[in-house]
Amino acid sequence: MYVAVKGGERAIDNAHAWLGETRRGDRQVPELSLAQIDGQLALAVDRVMTEGSVYDRELAALAIKQAQGDQVEAVFLLRAYRTTLPRFGYSLPIDTGAMRVRRRISSTFKDVPGGQILGPTYDYTHRLLDFSLAAEAPPVAAPMAEDPVDDTLPRVIDVLGREGLIESEAAGGDSPVGDLTREPMAFPAGRDLRLQSLARGDEGFLLAMAYSSQRGYGHTHPFAGEIRMGEVTVEFFAEELGFAVELGDIAVTESQMVNQFRGSAEQPPQFTRGYGLAFGRSERKAMAMALVDRAMRAGELGEEATAPAQDPEFVLGHCDNVEASGFTQHLKLPHYVDFQGELELIRRLRRKDGE
Amino acid sequence: MSVLAKAEASEIEDAWSRLRQVPAYIFLRRPETGLVMVRARAGGDGRPFNFGEMTVTRCSVRLDDGMIGHAYVAGRNARHAELAAALDALLQDDGRGRALRVEVIHPLAAAQERRRMTEGRKAAATKVDFFTVKRGEDQ
Structure with missing residues (x-):
């Protein structure tokens, strides 16, 4: 159990200001745009959309930028944002x-x-670091076949x-489809x-x-x-x-x-x-x-x-990494009273052993 | 509606600015962004499940002459949804609708088809034939 604490506003504000500065990095280096993240860190965007459970490339790119590339934090940001939006309904199942x-x-x-x-x-790449990317060499154009792949x-x-x-797979008829965003897992x-x-x-x-x-x-x-x-x-x-x-x-x-x-x-x-x-x-x-x-x-x-x-x-x-991260990191919250109790207990036990 | 939804917002803006007569309209529903839960099927063809959400912006307008248009567009671009709804209303009108189809919808659909073709041709260039090679122990 943790207790409420008061104070620390200024320290928190200052910490967040420093975080903002750290996020920006060296100001001599151009700032990342969301389009750059979307286009050039596309797989990071894909992962944040998947685990954030919202398909929106721009929002995921923003979350990645805000989280300084920390994917789990970015997923959290996206999940938090989605709670501010109304739900229009359910799509037909994609084919x-x-x-x-x-x-x-x-x-x-x-x-x-x-x-x-x-x-x-x-697949089939050699997983050797490609230093031509560090030199920002333009990519080779992807060859195109005469005819496209079949439509389906x-x-x-x-x-x-x-x-x-x-x-x-059983088609399942009209039975209701469970939704974790509406009711918790049972x-x-x-x-x-x-x-x-x-x-x-x-x-x-x-x-x-x-x-x-x-x-x-x-x-x-x-x-x-x-x-x-x-x-x-x-x-x-x-x-x-x-x-x-x-x-x-x-x-x-x-x-x-x-x-x-x-x-x-x-x-x-x-x-x-x-x-x-x-x-x-x-x-x-x-x-x-x-x-x-x-x-x-x-x-x-x-x-x-x-x-x-x-x-x-x-x-x-x-x-779920939002839940897992939250519960693991909640240990950072003040557990002062809990810990005082444990400390007292250990001291008492040691006193008794000594007697 | 499908072509308008799948177009780039900038393409819709271009098409709108090229209209000879920009109609006046009022909002029946201002552009509103929300979520649609995308469903998929277990195994691709089995029981439905809720896969994950996507952002969608919707809008409804009424033109001066009473024609009503709607838009549901993936993403959060309010202007895209607004113009898509206005164009949808224009398309309801038999007179203007036909010309609009030729001037706006067909070029947008063609651009989407070109993008699909390019991707499809790049994909086709990566089609392989694997040969199974006789394994050493069989010799």
Whole structure:
């Protein structure tokens, strides 16, 4: 427990003024614009939008600038800002099958219909520092093929689906969709709430959870069935118009994991699925999310749940970095009275031991 | 509405400034920025879930002649939503609407198509054919 304290206003004001000065850095160096952050630190913007759970590139860029590049702080700023805005409603579900694909790969089928499309990827780079960037050399122009990629590419997962070798997702009809921004998480959590929570979850935490499941803490034997990145159109049913309007396009990354399943008394052996989705180009996040989504389905699939990644209460209770950061950092608040009590107790015990 | 929403704000401003006759209008709903919760589906085709929000600005206007226009535009640009609503109202009018389609909507749609084509062609240039190589232990 902490106690209220008074005073310190001047020190706080001065600290914040110094913070502002520190944020600006050397004034001889030109100041960063939001357009520069959006354009040149685009993946940082993608991550802050994903975990801040608001798609708005400019707001995310501002949050990154204000937080001096501290991503978790930027996520917090974006989450705080969103509470000042009214909610117009819910979009129609986006159709990732109709994505205008910029990247699309599968590690399960070499000859996937529509082809393997690398897109603007870090894969196959040598991870050697490129000093030409330090010298601000202009990039080589990206070559263009004669014809664009197909407008819509079939899902890789449907290839397995046609033979019934992989489970199909239940469409779920009209059952209400849970919303964490309206009601807090309750357990057992449905897949809708789990996916929403994972989509907002901290990339580092989910990456470690996913990694642990690969290393044997809850084996799921995953394959990257398909990873695709590109733009989808968001449609919104406007009550006053009586029809759905297109709001615009957003970039998303989708990851479909294909996992082993031995089958049960009711079901023949078939592949199962884990799903990941993130704003922008956030491939590591989408893959980690898909692995953890699948690991958490252990109970539903009758697998023995022994590992942390298979425990929804553990994963979902700790994956939000705004909550985690807040609770960890609240230890900085005055705990003077609490600590005085502990101090008194230790002294008393030592006195008793000495007697 | 879709073409107007997907256009760049600067393109809409340009189109508006090139109108021969700029109509007068009043706001039925001033530009208002809020959030739409974007839904997605588990596995891409399964049960819906709430994926994350996006900022949206909406606006409704009425022209002098009574035509009403609406806009719902991704982002927080009030001017974009306002002009999109005014253009939407003009498009409701049979007489002016046809000319406007040719002068404003078609060029905006063409610009969007060009951007899509460029991206699509760059993506196509990164299409690969992987060869599986015979592994050493099989020899």
